[in-house]
Amino acid sequence: MSDAVDVDELRTWLEDGYASSVRTAYLILGNRPDAEDAVQESFLRAWKFRDSLATGSSFKPWLYRVVVNTCNSKLRKEIPHRNRRRPDDDLDDVAMTEDPIGRVTLSHDVISALKDLPAHLRVVVVLRYYADVSEHDIAIVIGRQPGTVKSRLNEARRRLALHPALQSEAPSSLNARKEKRS
Amino acid sequence: MTTFDEEMMRRALREAADDFAISDGAVESILDEARETANSNQSPRIRAFIQRNGTVRSTVLAVAACVVLLAVAVPLLNSEGTPNKKSPVQFAAIPKVDTNSAPALGLVTGTGNLGLSGQVTAVGTSSPVTFTDRKTLKNASASSLDGSLRVEEVGSIQLTVGGTYFQSTLTKLTDFATTDGGFVASTQSHIGNKSTHSFSTGTIVLQVPERLFTMLVNQVRHAGRATSINTSATDVTGQYVDLQARIDALQVSRTQYLKIMSRTNSIGGILSVQNQLNSIQSQIEQLQAQLNLLNSETTYATLTVTVSETGHQVVGPPHPGNGVDKAWHDSLHGFAAGVEWLIRIAGPLLFALLLLAVLLLLGRWSWRATERRRGGVG
Numbered sequence: 001m002s003d004a005v006d007v008d009e010l011r012t013w014l015e016d017g018y019a020s021s022v023r024t025a026y027l028i029l030g031n032r033p034d035a036e037d038a039v040q041e042s043f044l045r046a047w048k049f050r051d052s053l054a055t056g057s058s059f060k061p062w063l064y065r066v067v068v069n070t071c072n073s074k075l076r077k078e079i080p081h082r083n084r085r086r087p088d089d090d091l092d093d094v095a096m097t098e099d100p101i102g103r104v105t106l107s108h109d110v111i112s113a114l115k116d117l118p119a120h121l122r123v124v125v126v127l128r129y130y131a132d133v134s135e136h137d138i139a140i141v142i143g144r145q146p147g148t149v150k151s152r153l154n155e156a157r158r159r160l161a162l163h164p165a166l167q168s169e170a171p172s173s174l175n176a177r178k179e180k181r182s
Numbered sequence: 183m184t185t186f187d188e189e190m191m192r193r194a195l196r197e198a199a200d201d202f203a204i205s206d207g208a209v210e211s212i213l214d215e216a217r218e219t220a221n222s223n224q225s226p227r228i229r230a231f232i233q234r235n236g237t238v239r240s241t242v243l244a245v246a247a248c249v250v251l252l253a254v255a256v257p258l259l260n261s262e263g264t265p266n267k268k269s270p271v272q273f274a275a276i277p278k279v280d281t282n283s284a285p286a287l288g289l290v291t292g293t294g295n296l297g298l299s300g301q302v303t304a305v306g307t308s309s310p311v312t313f314t315d316r317k318t319l320k321n322a323s324a325s326s327l328d329g330s331l332r333v334e335e336v337g338s339i340q341l342t343v344g345g346t347y348f349q350s351t352l353t354k355l356t357d358f359a360t361t362d363g364g365f366v367a368s369t370q371s372h373i374g375n376k377s378t379h380s381f382s383t384g385t386i387v388l389q390v391p392e393r394l395f396t397m398l399v400n401q402v403r404h405a406g407r408a409t410s411i412n413t414s415a416t417d418v419t420g421q422y423v424d425l426q427a428r429i430d431a432l433q434v435s436r437t438q439y440l441k442i443m444s445r446t447n448s449i450g451g452i453l454s455v456q457n458q459l460n461s462i463q464s465q466i467e468q469l470q471a472q473l474n475l476l477n478s479e480t481t482y483a484t485l486t487v488t489v490s491e492t493g494h495q496v497v498g499p500p501h502p503g504n505g506v507d508k509a510w511h512d513s514l515h516g517f518a519a520g521v522e523w524l525i526r527i528a529g530p531l532l533f534a535l536l537l538l539a540v541l542l543l544l545g546r547w548s549w550r551a552t553e554r555r556r557g558g559v560g
Binding site: 007010011014015018019022023024026027032036040043044047048107109110111114125126129130143160 | 199209213220550
């Protein structure tokens with residue numbers, strides 16, 4: 001396969017998955033510049049090592065795996081060791097600067113709670129509820145067993161339900177949850 | 183989380199993430215970079231590593247297995263070989279003894295009815311090892327010291343002889359020593375009396391020129407039935423040379439002090455030098471005494487021979503001949519042997535398990551790193 005053909009293949013990948021990957025990375029990392037850096041790096045690496053995609057394997061989880069691992073790498077190595085980017089790039093502020101009517105408040109609270117989650121829980125929540133990846137595919141993405149994905153999702157849901165922002169936002173659902181537990 | 187919560191989460195995430203526009207230039211910049219990367223062709227090495235990953239992993243596992251195998255085998259082999267290494271100059275070689283003179287320390291295997299025929303074969307550790315070791319020591323030392331070797335040799339032999347041969351054996355032993363140019367350092371004997379059921383025993387200490395020690399041991403061991411033989415050789419050349427050097431140095435100092443004394447006119451000076459001379463002289467005499475002792479010990483080898491009348495030697499608890507007692511004894515022996523074996527292998531096994539755990543952790547870590555890299559790249 002020539003390089004020209006391969007680059008055309010990369011173009012197809014980008015057209016199909018670049019936007020959704022950037023938005024996913026944005027939710028994981030918390031700001032747009034880092035998300036764009038991570039996704040660009042991910043696509044280049046994925047294209048460079050496209051031979052490692054086993055025949056018959058699903059492309060989407062594989063690509064998400066590249067993206068998630070790049071995001072994790074940034075979360076571990078880069079972001080903690082540098083000054084934060086412009087404040088208006090952060091999830092909180094993006095949500096707040098958008099539509100001033102009611103939906104922004106909900107979005108803001110959920111995003112605020114999401115930011116307080118540990119990275120490994122945030123990843124599964126974003127993949128499950130934003131990227132709409134099945135639990136089985138999430139297991140492939142993060143390189144863990146499906147049971148681990150389930151437990152992480154449960155833990156994430158538990159923490160989100162107990163988060164003060166969400167408790168004040170949706171008391172009815174939380175009350176129903178408490179009643180169900182008791 | 184309820185369904186409502188999940189829907190809320192989906193909606194909130196979409197609202198947060200979908201509202202900003204993706205820059206169009208990003209795709210083209212990625213494509214440009216991809217073209218540059220394709221031209222520079224920087225990836226084959228990493229790709230080759232990833233493609234080789236399965237082979238690398240298998241190799242690492244094979245190496246780990248070999249290491250674990252060695253970790254288990256080497257200590258076990260060492261522990262099996264330990265008894266021969268512990269006592270370099272110790273042996274007990276007994277061709278045949280009768281029931282009454284069965285050696286206390288040898289392994290006894292019955293070849294007949296103990297009570298009727300009274301013949302057993304006693305098997306001890308092999309004797310040639312000891313002689314070989316001693317000769318090796320001597321040869322090694324001799325080669326390095328060019329004939330100035332000083333080896334202190336001592337040994338002990340336990341002999342069992344028939345009651346009628348007790349006195350003649352003592353005489354024979356004395357003859358061995360005196361004929362070889364040695365002498366009898368001490369003797370001690372007790373003559374038994376059949377009426378009081380006491381046995382004759384005796385100890386004789388022989389000293390012969392060091393070069394004839396091996397020959398003396400051979401002669402003595404055939405003077406009766408040897409139940410144990412122990413010999414040891416210690417190379418004291420270094421100690422001897424050190425003593426000699428210190429004496430020489432002190433003698434030089436003494437000569438210098440004597441010269442000083444001859445030039446000193448004052449009483450105080452003479453007394454001071456005299457004190458020093460006295461001290462030096464005292465040290466010289468002490469060292470000389472040690473040297474003489476060492477000289478004597480290395481000139482003459484010492485062999486202590488314990489002679490006892492047949493039947494005197496303490497024999498271990500009689501081994502059950504057959505039946506339930508024998509089975510019970512064998513069972514206990516087997517149990518003890520099993521426990522000993524477990525204890526013996528516990529150390530190496532623990533070490534091997536620890537090593538295996540470390541290797542597994544390393545393997546897991548490297549595997550996860552590789553997977554992460556592969557995940558990062560595909």
